[in-house]
Amino acid sequence: MNDRGGPRVNDRGGPRMRRTAFAAVADTAAVLAFAASGRRTHSGGAEVVGLLATAGPFLVALAAGWAVARAWRSAATLRTGLIVWPVTVAGGLALRAAFTGRLPLSFALVVAVVLGILLLGWRGLAGLAEGYRRTPR
Numbered sequence: 465m466n467d468r469g470g471p472r473v474n475d476r477g478g479p480r481m482r483r484t485a486f487a488a489v490a491d492t493a494a495v496l497a498f499a500a501s502g503r504r505t506h507s508g509g510a511e512v513v514g515l516l517a518t519a520g521p522f523l524v525a526l527a528a529g530w531a532v533a534r535a536w537r538s539a540a541t542l543r544t545g546l547i548v549w550p551v552t553v554a555g556g557l558a559l560r561a562a563f564t565g566r567l568p569l570s571f572a573l574v575v576a577v578v579l580g581i582l583l584l585g586w587r588g589l590a591g592l593a594e595g596y597r598r599t600p601r
Contacts, residue, residue, distance in 0.1 A: 487539030487587075488530075491548065494582035495522045498575075521563065522579070525555025545587040549580055 499519035529551030533544045561567035
């Protein structure tokens with residue numbers, strides 16, 4: 465309890481909360497970067513509404529992936545990424561197919577590979593950086 469009788473804001477915060485927030489931002493940025501790249505390559509549009517329409521199904525699936533993985537517990541680990549990634553891909557593709565009525569195999573493969581690189585890549589780099597920081601000098 466704080467001096468005003470309310471709960472302490474930082475009871476469970478600190479470095480862990482910052483890592484979780486960073487992971488949420490990094491994952492969201494990865495999905496948005498993927499969608500922006502695809503829109504720029506295929507439709508030439510860079511407007512915000514179009515970007516959100518393209519990224520929307522994958523952002524919803526990303527949130528589901530976080531829930532399935534309980535990512536807030538250890539958001540920046542590869543183990544968490546190995547759950548978040550396939551849920552994001554499968555859920556995003558399913559939602560997109562439901563809205564568009566089609567799902568080209570080539571698109572599904574590109575989604576799986578690119579989101580894998582983006583969602584797992586930053587986690588791998590973060591893990592390497594963490595190991596480097598912990599290495600005695």
